[in-house]
Amino acid sequence: MNSPFTSFSPVLQESGPKYCQIIDLILKDIDRNVFRPGDRIPSIKETSEELLLSRDTVEKAYRELSQRGVLISVPGKGYYVKGKTASSKLRVLSLLPCLGAQEQSMYATFLQTLGKHAVVHLRTYQHDEDLFQEVLGERLGDYDYYLVWTRFSHTGEKAARLLKKIPQNKLIQLGKKPGKVAAKDPEMAKTIVRALQPSKSRLAQYQGWTLLEDPQVELAQEWSSLLGQVAKSFKQSFTSQPLPEAPEKGVFYLCSDNRHLLSLIRQGQELGLAPGKDFGLLHLQEHPLLPALAGGISSLSFLSDQLGKDAADLILQKTKDQLLPQVQFHARASI
Secondary structure, eight states, X not given: OOOTTTTTGGGOOSSSOHHHHHHHHHHHHHHTTSSOTTOBOOOHHHHHHHHTOOHHHHHHHHHHHHHTTSEEEETTTEEEEOTTHHHHSEEEEXXXXXXXXXXXXXXXXXXXXXXXXXXXXXXXXXXXXXXXXXXXXXXXTSOSEEEEEOOOSSOOHHHHHHHTTSOTTTEEEESSOTTSOGGGOXXXXXXXXXXXXXXXXXXXXXXXXXXXXXXXXXTHHHHHHHHXXXXXXXXXXXXXXXXXXXXXXXXXXXXXXXXXXXXXXHXXXXXXXXXXXXXXXXXXXXXXXXXXXXXXXXXXXXXXXXXXXXXXXXXXXXXXXXXXXXXXXXXXXXX
């Protein structure tokens, strides 16, 4: 049997889990009737050689498709397309800005919650609006539901117009609405303000808030605008700047980079300055080591797994909504 992947192998992307891309290629071939119910698909060995990938990567893709009910494994013979159950499932396009830790957490829970009720195709657009248009524009009308996480390097006005072409009962949108900057779409800021509210009196001791810039983090400008709104709600001044040579007394620092976090702690120790006493420190991602650092480092993080579950529940319940990530705040000694 000829492998169906010959014409598709060049489209495997440099980034993103390769097993997810294999899943997508197989699902696409089933949709195009390259494989029909009862057909055997290429073996793990054939596919690994064709795509120049490890057997473990291919096996992981096949195993997940079996768990979704798309394939069935016949011992000693291989993998087969399972009856008509694949075509009777809901078809969902999941369009994500990238496959970072936050997106992977959301997507894993999304798949787990949907279980065998849907076949999900995953695409990424790398925060690029033109690529977003290309990927989504080619697939309008092909799916029962569209799960779209809108996070762009710019405002996404063209993307907003494209999203309007999707029937609203089929669109499940994560994040802020495209076409608006964070300062004009305040729902996420309100979510963060509510999370921080119990620590309002402790936050009031600081003279201003400073977001430490990290050139490796996508959408730094959006983060700055969002957290600037939150600071304003607490009647605090707000700035965004590179890592300082030493922490300044009375300043509340927000950082997303572990190196920045450790550098501030170390610099403070050398000067006899302690987080939570002389300056404030908040990490924008929870980590198991934070409770043990410098008496406890506070964190603010998005519950991406809960976001995935909520999105899947909307599909299973046949309802629609725009979902915003829930926020978890751990108040520790650093504020």
